[in-house]
Amino acid sequence: MTTLTNSILEAVREGAGFPEAFTPLHEPEFAGREEDYVADCIRTGWVSSVGSFVDRFEADLAEFTGCSRAVATVNGTAALHIALKCSGVQAGDEVLLPTLTFVATANATSYAGAIPHFVDSEATTLAVCPEALRSHLEECAEKRDGGCFNRKTGRRIAALVVMHAFGHPAQLDPLLELCREWSIPLVEDAAESLGSYYQGRHTGGFGLVSALSFNGNKILTTGGGGAILTNDPAIADRAKHLTTTARISDGWNFTHDEIGYNYRLPNLNAALGCAQLERITDMLQRKRALAMRYKALFKDIAGVRLLEEPQGTESNYWLCTLVLEQFDHQLHTEVLSALNDAGLMARPVWTLMHRLPMFADAPRADLSCAERLAVQIINIPSSPKLFAAPAGAGGDV
Amino acid sequence: MTTLTNSILEAVREGAGFPEAFTPLHEPEFAGREEDYVADCIRTGWVSSVGSFVDRFEADLAEFTGCSRAVATVNGTAALHIALKCSGVQAGDEVLLPTLTFVATANATSYAGAIPHFVDSEATTLAVCPEALRSHLEECAEKRDGGCFNRKTGRRIAALVVMHAFGHPAQLDPLLELCREWSIPLVEDAAESLGSYYQGRHTGGFGLVSALSFNGNKILTTGGGGAILTNDPAIADRAKHLTTTARISDGWNFTHDEIGYNYRLPNLNAALGCAQLERITDMLQRKRALAMRYKALFKDIAGVRLLEEPQGTESNYWLCTLVLEQFDHQLHTEVLSALNDAGLMARPVWTLMHRLPMFADAPRADLSCAERLAVQIINIPSSPKLFAAPAGAGGDV
Ligand SMILES: Cc1ncc(COP(=O)(O)O)c(C=O)c1O
Ligand SMILES: Cc1ncc(COP(=O)(O)O)c(C=O)c1O
Numbered sequence: 158m159t160t161l162t163n164s165i166l167e168a169v170r171e172g173a174g175f176p177e178a179f180t181p182l183h184e185p186e187f188a189g190r191e192e193d194y195v196a197d198c199i200r201t202g203w204v205s206s207v208g209s210f211v212d213r214f215e216a217d218l219a220e221f222t223g224c225s226r227a228v229a230t231v232n233g234t235a236a237l238h239i240a241l242k243c244s245g246v247q248a249g250d251e252v253l254l255p256t257l258t259f260v261a262t263a264n265a266t267s268y269a270g271a272i273p274h275f276v277d278s279e280a281t282t283l284a285v286c287p288e289a290l291r292s293h294l295e296e297c298a299e300k301r302d303g304g305c306f307n308r309k310t311g312r313r314i315a316a317l318v319v320m321h322a323f324g325h326p327a328q329l330d331p332l333l334e335l336c337r338e339w340s341i342p343l344v345e346d347a348a349e350s351l352g353s354y355y356q357g358r359h360t361g362g363f364g365l366v367s368a369l370s371f372n373g374n375k376i377l378t379t380g381g382g383g384a385i386l387t388n389d390p391a392i393a394d395r396a397k398h399l400t401t402t403a404r405i406s407d408g409w410n411f412t413h414d415e416i417g418y419n420y421r422l423p424n425l426n427a428a429l430g431c432a433q434l435e436r437i438t439d440m441l442q443r444k445r446a447l448a449m450r451y452k453a454l455f456k457d458i459a460g461v462r463l464l465e466e467p468q469g470t471e472s473n474y475w476l477c478t479l480v481l482e483q484f485d486h487q488l489h490t491e492v493l494s495a496l497n498d499a500g501l502m503a504r505p506v507w508t509l510m511h512r513l514p515m516f517a518d519a520p521r522a523d524l525s526c527a528e529r530l531a532v533q534i535i536n537i538p539s540s541p542k543l544f545a546a547p548a549g550a551g552g553d554v
Numbered sequence: 555m556t557t558l559t560n561s562i563l564e565a566v567r568e569g570a571g572f573p574e575a576f577t578p579l580h581e582p583e584f585a586g587r588e589e590d591y592v593a594d595c596i597r598t599g600w601v602s603s604v605g606s607f608v609d610r611f612e613a614d615l616a617e618f619t620g621c622s623r624a625v626a627t628v629n630g631t632a633a634l635h636i637a638l639k640c641s642g643v644q645a646g647d648e649v650l651l652p653t654l655t656f657v658a659t660a661n662a663t664s665y666a667g668a669i670p671h672f673v674d675s676e677a678t679t680l681a682v683c684p685e686a687l688r689s690h691l692e693e694c695a696e697k698r699d700g701g702c703f704n705r706k707t708g709r710r711i712a713a714l715v716v717m718h719a720f721g722h723p724a725q726l727d728p729l730l731e732l733c734r735e736w737s738i739p740l741v742e743d744a745a746e747s748l749g750s751y752y753q754g755r756h757t758g759g760f761g762l763v764s765a766l767s768f769n770g771n772k773i774l775t776t777g778g779g780g781a782i783l784t785n786d787p788a789i790a791d792r793a794k795h796l797t798t799t800a801r802i803s804d805g806w807n808f809t810h811d812e813i814g815y816n817y818r819l820p821n822l823n824a825a826l827g828c829a830q831l832e833r834i835t836d837m838l839q840r841k842r843a844l845a846m847r848y849k850a851l852f853k854d855i856a857g858v859r860l861l862e863e864p865q866g867t868e869s870n871y872w873l874c875t876l877v878l879e880q881f882d883h884q885l886h887t888e889v890l891s892a893l894n895d896a897g898l899m900a901r902p903v904w905t906l907m908h909r910l911p912m913f914a915d916a917p918r919a920d921l922s923c924a925e926r927l928a929v930q931i932i933n934i935p936s937s938p939k940l941f942a943a944p945a946g947a948g949g950d951v
Contacts, residue, residue: 187596195592195822199584204777204826205770231628231778234816260799260810267813268665373602373820380601380820381628402657409890412905413657416664416912419631423770423777425592425823429601493806508809515813 158495159488164458165479166495169503172451172477173538174545179500182476184540185378189436194428206401208424210431215384217434218369222351222359224386226393229422229430230400233348233370233383237265239399239420240366240385241316243392244342246271250315251307251520253341255285256509257527258320261370262346263510271315274307275511275521278530280480282467284327285319286526287335293522294339305339310520316342321350321360323536324376324475325466329355329363344368347386351376352441352473361386366396371426376440376475377433379426440541441473447544448474451537455479476536489532496537506534555892556885558857562876563892565851566900569844569874570935571942576897579873581937582775586833591825603798605821607828612781614831615766619748619756621783623790626819626827627797630745630767630780634662636796636817637763637782638713640789641739643668647712648704648917650738652682653906654924655717658767659743660907668712671704672908672918675927677877679864681724682716683923684732690919691736702736707917713739718747718757720933721773721872722863726752726760741765744783748773749838749870758783763793768823773837773872774830776823837938838870844941845871848934852876873933886929893934903931 158166173180198204211229218227230236246252248270254262256275263273276293279286298305298314305314317336319327336343345367347353350360361367366389371382385396398404403417422430448463455463460482466472481489489505496503509531511521555563570577595601608626615624627633643649645667651659653672660670673690676683695702695711702711714733716724733740742764744750747757758764763786768779782793795801800814819827845860852860857879863869878886886902893900906928908918 185599185601187599187601191596192593195596196589198777199588199592199826202582202584204582204584205775206778207770232816260801260814261816264799264813264815373604378602380595380822381603381816381818402661404657409894409901410905413910413912416661417657418661419629419658419778421778423823425777425826426820429596429822497806504806508807513810515810 159491161460161488162491162495165461165492166499168451168454168458169496169501169537170499172447172454173501173543180502180538181540182502182504182536182538183374184542185373186440186541189432191429191432194432195425198425198428204425205423206421208427210424210427211422214427214430214434217431218384221434221437222361222386224359224362225388226390228385228393228396228400229427230383230385230420231422232381233368233372234261234265235400235418235420236368236370236383236385237261237346238268239396239418240344240368241265241269241271242399243366243396244316244344246315249312251310251312252316252318253290253314254318255320255527256511256521256524257283257322257506257530258346258510259348259507260510260513262318262320263516272312273510273516273519274314275519275524277522277524278527280526280530282325282327283322283464283530284325285317285332287328287331289522289526291335294335298339300340303340305341307520314341316344318344318346319364320346321353323464323478324350324353324473325464326350326353326355326360326470326472328467333363349375349475350473352437354471356469362388365389366392371430376444376473377430377437379422379430382422382426382430443541443544444474444539447539447541448477450544451477475539477539479535479537481533481535484529484532486532489535492535501538504536506531556888558885559888559892561855562858562889563896565848565855566893566898566934567896569848569851570898570940577899577935578937579899579901579933579935580771581939582770583837583938586829588826588829591829592822595822595825601822602820603818605824607821607824608819611824611827611831614828615781618831618834619758619783621756621759622785623787625782625790625793625797626824627780627782627817628819629778630765630769631658631662632797632815632817633765633767633780633782634658634743635665636793636815637741637765638662638666638668639796640763640793641713641741643712646709648707648709649713649715650687650711651715652717652924653908653918653921654680654719654903654927655743655907656745656904657907657910659715659717660913669709670907670913670916671711672916672921674919674921675924677923677927679722679724680719680861680927681722682714682729684725684728686919686923688732691732695736697737700737702738704917711738713741715741715743716761717743718750720861720875721747721750721870722861723747723750723752723757723867723869725864730760746772746872747870749834751868753866759785762786763789768827773841773870774827774834776819776827779819779823779827840938840941841871841936844936844938845874847941848874872936874936876932876934878930878932881926881929883929886932889932898935901933903928
C-alpha cells in the first residue's frame with residue numbers, strides 16, 4: 158500500500174469517527190415522526206395515490222426549496238422523464254447532458270424518445286463546464302427557427318440538463334446565460350442537491366423545471382420517491398396531469414386526453430417524506446460538520462483533496478468526495494480497495510454515460526475532463542449519524 | 555326514477571348492509587400486521603429498493619399464485635410495460651388488447667413503442683372474446699417468418715394482452731389455443747385478478763408473462779405497487795434486470811448494459827404487501843360472500859343481472875358488476891346517478907380505449923359488444939368490510 162493510500166485510509170477512518178461496524182456511503186436516518194405518520198396512513202386507510210400527506214409533502218417541498226410548485230412522483234427517474242417532457246423535449250430531439258452522471262439522466266432522455274448528447278464536466282463543481290459547453294456549441298450548433306440545432310445531425314437541441322453532483326451546485330449563472338444565448342431550456346437534475354443553494358437560492362429553482370430524488374441513499378428518503386420543481390404554474394399543472402395518467406374527470410366518467418403515466422407517489426411514502434423534511438435542517442448541519450471534519454483531516458495530505466462547495470454556493474455535502482491529484486488508475490483502485498477492505502464503503506463515480514453500450518453512438522463533445530475525473534474521484538461515508546453531536550455544535554470541529 | 559332504477563338502488567343498499575356513510579367502490583382493509591411490518595422497516599432503516607420484505611413478498615406471491623417467479627414492481631403499469639418487453643414486443647409492433655380495459659394496458663403498449671390494436675370483449679366474461687378474435691385474425695392477419703403480421707398495416711402482431719375484468723377470468727383455453735395457432739405470445743393483465751382461478755389454476759400463470767397491480771383500490775394494496783409473474787426463469791431474470799436499471803455490478807463498479815427502468819418496489823411498500831397477503835384468504839371469502847348476497851338480491855329483478863364468475867372459474871369478485879339487459883344510455887345514467895346520489899359509489903366501465911384521442915387512429919376489430927357493454931355495466935360497492943361476518947360464515951347467505 159502506498160503512503161498516500163495509507164494516509165487516506167487513516168483520515169477516512171478518523172473522519173467517520175472510528176466506526177467499528179461496516180460503514181455504508183449514506184444511511185437514512187429516522188429520528189422523527191416517521192413511524193407516527195406512516196401508522197396514521199394505515200389507520201385511516203389512506204396509503205395510496207391520493208391523501209393528505211401527498212398534498213402536504215408537495216406544499217412543504219415548495220416552501221423548503223422556495224419554488225412555487227412541487228409535484229411528488231414515484232421516484233427521481235420519473236420526475237426527470239416528466240421534467241424533460243414539460244421542458245418541450247420531443248421524440249427525435251437531442252438533449253445535452255453530462256457524461257458524468259447517474260444513468261437515470263440519460264435513460265429519462267431515452268424515455269422521452271430523445272437522444273442524449275454528452276458534454277464535459279469541470280473539476281471544481283464536477284458539473285457541466287460552461288466554458289467547454291460554449292466552445293462545443295460554437296463548433297456544432299446553430300440557431301434557426303427560434304431553436305438550436307445540431308449542425309452535424311440536423312436534430313434539434315431541445316434542452317440542457319445540469320446535474321448538481323454529490324450535492325455541489327453547478328455554475329448556474331454562466332450556464333443560464335449560455336442557454337439564453339442559444340435558446341435552449343435548462344432542466345436541473347437536482348436529485349442529489351436537496352438542501353444545496355446557489356447564490357442563496359435553492360437549486361432546482363433556476364431551470365425551467367427540475368427533478369429531485371428521495372431514494373434510500375439520498376438526504377431525505379421516502380423509500381422511493383421524487384419530485385418535480387418549477388416556478389411556472391402551467392408546467393406544474395402539466396406535470397401533475399402527466400404523472401397522474403392524464404386523467405380528466407367529468408362526474409363519474411373518466412377519460413384521458415394523452416398518453417400519461419402512473420408516476421404518483423403513494424401517500425404512505427409521502428408520509429415518510431413529511432417526517433423527514435421536519436428534520437432536514439438538523440441532518441444538513443451534521444452532514445456539513447462531518448464534511449468539515451474530513452476537510453480538516455485532508456488539509457495536510459498531499460496528492461488528494463476533499464471536494465469543497467464551490468464559491469458562492471452552499472452544498473448539502475450529500476456524498477463527501479475525495480479528488481486524487483494524479484490521473485492514476487492504479488492508485489485510484491488501490492485507495493478504493495483499501496477503504497472497502499477496511500469496511501469503509503467507498504465508490505468511484507458512475508461509469509461515464511458515453512461508455513455504456515446503449516449510448517455508445519450518441520453525439521458527444523470532448524469529454525476529457527470527465528474522463529480524468531473518473532480516475533480521480535472517490536466517495537466516502539457521509540451519513541449524518543457519523544457526526545452524532547447535537548445540531549449546531551459541530552460547525553467548528 | 556323508473557321502477558328498475560329504484561329496485562336496483564334498494565338492492566344495492568341492502569347488499570352493502572344499509573351503510574350510513576358514503577360507501578366507496580373498494581376500500582383497503584388493514585387488519586393484520588401492516589403497522590408492525592412497516593414500523594420494522596423504519597426501525598431497521600430498510601425502507602428503500604433493497605430489503606427483506608421485497609424478497610419475501612416476491613416469494614409469497616409466487617407461492618400464492620403458483621407461478622414459479624414473481625418480480626415486485628413500483629406499480630401495475632410498470633409491470634405491464636416490462637411484461638410486454640419481456641414477451642418480445644418491440645418498437646413498431648402491434649399488440650392486440652381489449653378496448654374494454656383500463657388505460658394502463660394501452661399506455662404500456664405505447665411505452666414499449668408499440669401500437670395498440672383493439673379487439674372486442676364478450677358479455678359473459680367481459681374479457682377478450684375468443685370467437686370474435688378468431689374471425690378478426692382470419693380477416694386481417696397472416697403468418698410468415700414464424701410470426702403473425704397485420705396484412706393491412708404490414709406490422710408484426712407481437713402479443714395478445716388478455717385482461718381479467720373486475721376479477722372474472724377470461725376464457726384462457728380457447729385464447730391460448732388461438733395464440734398457439736397464430737404464433738402470438740399471450741400476456742395476462744391480471745391487475746384485477748389476484749385470487750382468481752381458471753380451471754383451478756391462478757390467473758397470471760397462463761400467459762408467457764403477466765402483470766398484477768396493488769394500487770389502493772385493489773384487493774391487496776401496497777400503497778402503490780405491482781408484480782410481474784412468469785413460469786419462465788429467463789423471463790423473470792430479465793424482468794428483474796430491466797426493473798432495476800439494468801445494472802451489472804463488478805465489485806464497486808456498476809455499469810448498465812441496456813436502457814433500464816427504476817421500477818423497483820420499495821421495501822416499505824413490500825412490507826405492507828406481506829401483511830396484506832397474510833390475510834388475503836379471509837378478504838377473498840368475505841368478498842365472495844358479499845357477491846353472493848348481491849346475487850340473491852338481484853335474482854328476481856328483471857332487466858339487470860349480477861355478473862357471475864364464468865363457468866370453470868373462481869373469481870375474486872374484485873368489483874361486483876351489474877349488467878343491464880337493455881342498451882339504454884338514459885337508463886344507465888339514471889342508475890349511476892341514483893346510486894351515487896344515495897352515497898353508494900357506482901361507476902361505469904372505463905371510456906373505451908378506441909374512443910380516447912391518442913388511440914383514435916389505432917387499428918381495431920369490430921368492437922360492437924364492448925360498445926354495448928359500455929352502456930350496460932355498473933360497478934357497485936365491493937369492499938370486503940361490507941360483509942363483516944367472520945370468515946367462512948358467509949358462503950351460504
Ligand atoms: C443524478 C441523479 N439523477 C437521477 C436519479 C434518479 O433518482 P431515483 O433513483 O429516485 O429514480 C438519481 C438517484 O438515484 C441521481 O443521483
Ligand atoms: C386492468 C388494469 N391494468 C393495469 C392497471 C395498472 O395498475 P397500477 O394502477 O398499479 O399502475 C390497473 C389498475 O389500476 C388495471 O385495472
